[in-house]
Amino acid sequence: MAAAFRPRRSVLYMPGSNARALEKARTLPADALILDLEDAVSPDAKAIARDQVAAAVKNGGFGDREVIIRVNAPDTEWGEADMKAACAAGPNAILVPKVNGPDDVMRADHALKANGAPSHTALWVMMETPRAMLDALAIADAARGTRLSCFVMGTNDLAKETRANIVPGRGPMNAWLMACVAAARVAQIDIIDGVYNTIADMDGFEHECLEARDRGFDGKTLIHPSQIEIANRAFGPSELEVEWARAILAAFDLPENAGKGALQLDGKMVERLHADIARRTVAIAEAIASRG
Numbered sequence: 001m002a003a004a005f006r007p008r009r010s011v012l013y014m015p016g017s018n019a020r021a022l023e024k025a026r027t028l029p030a031d032a033l034i035l036d037l038e039d040a041v042s043p044d045a046k047a048i049a050r051d052q053v054a055a056a057v058k059n060g061g062f063g064d065r066e067v068i069i070r071v072n073a074p075d076t077e078w079g080e081a082d083m084k085a086a087c088a089a090g091p092n093a094i095l096v097p098k099v100n101g102p103d104d105v106m107r108a109d110h111a112l113k114a115n116g117a118p119s120h121t122a123l124w125v126m127m128e129t130p131r132a133m134l135d136a137l138a139i140a141d142a143a144r145g146t147r148l149s150c151f152v153m154g155t156n157d158l159a160k161e162t163r164a165n166i167v168p169g170r171g172p173m174n175a176w177l178m179a180c181v182a183a184a185r186v187a188q189i190d191i192i193d194g195v196y197n198t199i200a201d202m203d204g205f206e207h208e209c210l211e212a213r214d215r216g217f218d219g220k221t222l223i224h225p226s227q228i229e230i231a232n233r234a235f236g237p238s239e240l241e242v243e244w245a246r247a248i249l250a251a252f253d254l255p256e257n258a259g260k261g262a263l264q265l266d267g268k269m270v271e272r273l274h275a276d277i278a279r280r281t282v283a284i285a286e287a288i289a290s291r292g
Contacts, residue, residue, distance in 0.1 A: 005283035007031045007291075008066070008219040009235035010228045011152070011192050015040035016049030016069075022056045025065075030228050031219065032066035034152075037082050038073075038097055046078045050085050057089035064291045068124060070095040074107065087115035093122040095152060100131040105142035112147060123147040128154025130162055133176040140187035151184050152221060153177065155194030166197070168204065169211065181216040193217040199224045209234035242285045245278035 012030040014021050016037045025033050035056065041049045053069055069091045071082035086094045094117065096108045108123055123146060125139065132139060142148055155166060155173065164172040177193075184191035193212040196205045209220055209231055219235045222228060237245070251257060251265050252275045262271040 005280060005287060006066070007236065007284055007288050008150070008190055008192060010222055010231040011068075011219055012222045012225065012228065013040060013070075013195070016053040017041045017045040019052055022052060024225075025056075026061045026063070028065075028225050028228060029232065030065060030222070030225075031232070032068060032092075033062065034068045034070050034095060034221070035091075036070045037078070037086075038070050046072070047081075050078070050082055054085045054089040057091045066093070067091045068093040068095050070097065070126075073098040074104075074111070083111050084115050087112060087117035087121065090118045090121055092120065093124045093150065095124040095126065097126040097154070098129060098157075099125040099127070099139060100129055101135045102138045102142040105139060105146055105148055109142075109146035109148065121147070122149040124150040124152055126154045126157075127151050127180050128157035128161075130158075133158070133179060136176075136180045136183035137186060140183035140189065143187040143189050148187075149189050151180055151189065151191040153180060153192065153194040153217075156197070158194075168207075170208075177215060185216070190218045191216075193220040195221045195223045196227070197223070199226065202226075202230065206230045206234060236288055237281045237285050241281055245281040245285075248274055248278040249282065 008031050010030040011032040011034060012028065013034045013036050014025045016022070016035050022035065035053045037046065037049050037053060057067055057069065069086040069089065071086050071094060072078040074080070074083070083094070094112065099105060105123070105125060108125070112121060112123060125148065127133070127136065140151070158164070158173065158176065159166050166173070170177065181191055196208050198204060205227055212220055213235050220231045222231060247265060248270055251263060251270070252272070257263055262269060
């Protein structure tokens with residue numbers, strides 16, 4: 001399932017067991033919200049979280065925000081009930097953790113269909129295990145013929161399972177991050193970067209957002225509302241980028257350039273591939289602007 005031109009700059013985790021947080025989520029300027037039944041919820045609060053999240057999604061009121069429910073893994077005691085409740089609620093997507101290979105994607109996709117998830121409910125998967133890093137392309141290829149539309153990096157779990165340290169620049173993880181980005185692009189799905197753990201370190205967070213953007217990520221998962229503004233700014237196209245993109249499209253639209261594969265614009269060589277990039281930049285900018 002190819003990703004639409006939809007901004008996913010800021011994707012905020014909200015604990016499903018916190019009713020006040022779920023209510024506040026409706027007012028936050030995040031592009032997407034992950035209403036969490038997994039890591040952010042203690043075992044004794046799983047059932048309450050499931051009921052609260054399902055009710056919140058059914059009640060709506062989230063505006064243009066994309067709403068995703070992260071369920072517990074299928075092999076846990078909560079997985080099956082989570083999936084049934086999430087499908088019945090009908091969010092924009094259901095996020096499945098601990099995916100290790102394409103068979104897990106197929107099973108999750110089957111579960112969406114078997115539980116009657118509406119056609120608008122997509123499948124997102126967490127990329128957070130060593131096996132997933134080794135099989136990223138096969139997992140992405142499973143998007144063909146399924147509802148898979150987005151990868152979400154689970155860098156904390158990945159660090160735990162590989163014993164790699166999360167350091168500034170994330171050098172130990174760079175090969176895995178880029179392998180997942182490449183796999184997502186092959187499958188034409190989106191990919192969201194992992195969280196930044198130090199809430200008070202805004203400079204470090206901004207630096208990591210800009211690095212992630214340079215690596216090709218579409219946005220970043222967040223653990224606190226204070227991170228939203230920085231993520232939106234880092235992953236959104238700047239005014240200069242949008243202006244340049246519009247100039248490229250206008251140049252190729254000129255009758256005298258109709259048959260050209262490349263041309264000079266303001267002293268720079270631009271090709272048809274740059275027009276494709278420009279078209280996406282403008283589409284994302286317009287989608288952001290339409291949200292007010």
